[in-house]
Amino acid sequence: MATRTRAPRRPGADAQADARAETRERVLLEAARLFRHRGYAATTLREIADAAGIKAGSIYYHFASKEEILVEVLDKGIQVIYDHVRASVEALPPDASFRDRLSAVIEAHLWGLLHHGDFTSANIRIYGQIPDSAKKRHRVIRRDYADYWDRLFESALAAGQLRSDTSTAVVRLYVLGALNWTVEWYNPQRGSFAEFVRQITTMVFDGILADRTAH
Amino acid sequence: MATRTRAPRRPGADAQADARAETRERVLLEAARLFRHRGYAATTLREIADAAGIKAGSIYYHFASKEEILVEVLDKGIQVIYDHVRASVEALPPDASFRDRLSAVIEAHLWGLLHHGDFTSANIRIYGQIPDSAKKRHRVIRRDYADYWDRLFESALAAGQLRSDTSTAVVRLYVLGALNWTVEWYNPQRGSFAEFVRQITTMVFDGILADRTAH
């Protein structure tokens, strides 16, 4: 395996590896789409295989079990968002304010969430319903991402920019809940993504009541 | 059937009707709990029957199909919240402000949500994954409740109390998303329900940033 991925030994080996990776990706993509809309247990390997253009038995060349597919789909649902968020924050000037920093994180989170909707919505929808063994393996990356948000809020609290009458954990759960649920109702045909981000960010920052102050 | 429910004709008929209704309720309760934690498709009628203390075949005396159970569980998930919210608003003085009105609605929504967690969480978790036929039957009450919130926000907007840079539909989706997700993380052991409601209401009204004005 190491020789195959590192240094193909004969002509054509690259193309073969590509074909393999491509089928694998197709299976993951269709699995995410089906898990999202049907649930994990209700989705059969035959459906996934059909959608990916292969037969059910062939899936076992790429994955050891249905649960292997599940864990990869769940992990990817967090990973695509986390990667995007980190890149977005790293692009900020080092002296960016908390408000700028959090704005960037919210926008990047929403971007990843909505542009990989099958993976992220599958994650949100089915996490509560999967076998404990799968939950346990997936929980690592989930915890990492939650910690990232907690550190952000902790530093804002220390700087006096976050409301102090609520714990940072509750703020994180409230904000991530509100953001994540948008994948269930966001409609790109009802306005631009930028305007959508502005509306959500405003409500997260300043609430839903009519402005009584100018920010 | 009408004679049985209206005027029992012999002694013991009431007790029989009670026993029937009680088994039926037990099935619904256990179904809600299992749908919540396993999903609809993954939950078998044998599991529901076991939990309710009867055999799988006996379920068909009370329900025509698995989908009948599903629709009742989903409807109840909205109904218990809706009833509580309406009663709470009707108890307000007729000249209550929008802020008081919305405070009452949020508290009642959270109360119903968290005190009937199996029905409400099952509803939230599995609605996106059920057969279209079930979705269609359940959608009526779902739409009614959404309309209730929309009317609340419309009147607040007309009175200049709701922020006007976002449509009432988006505000409703944002708020209900944030509120509903609390059933996935609320922990009654980490503080009183009243304090929890205060924190959530504050964030919905005024956002998460440090107070810059006194309300």
Place this chain on the structure above:
DNA sequence: GTCTATAGTATGATAGAC
């Protein structure tokens, strides 16, 4: 790398006894 065929198990639903 994908196929066909199939083993072993579990499912929703029904029929009929009590």
Place this chain on the structure above:
DNA sequence: GTCTATCATACTATAGAC
């Protein structure tokens, strides 16, 4: 009203041909 027994179907996973 609840039971037992069973039908027809579908599932995950495996074995071996190509």
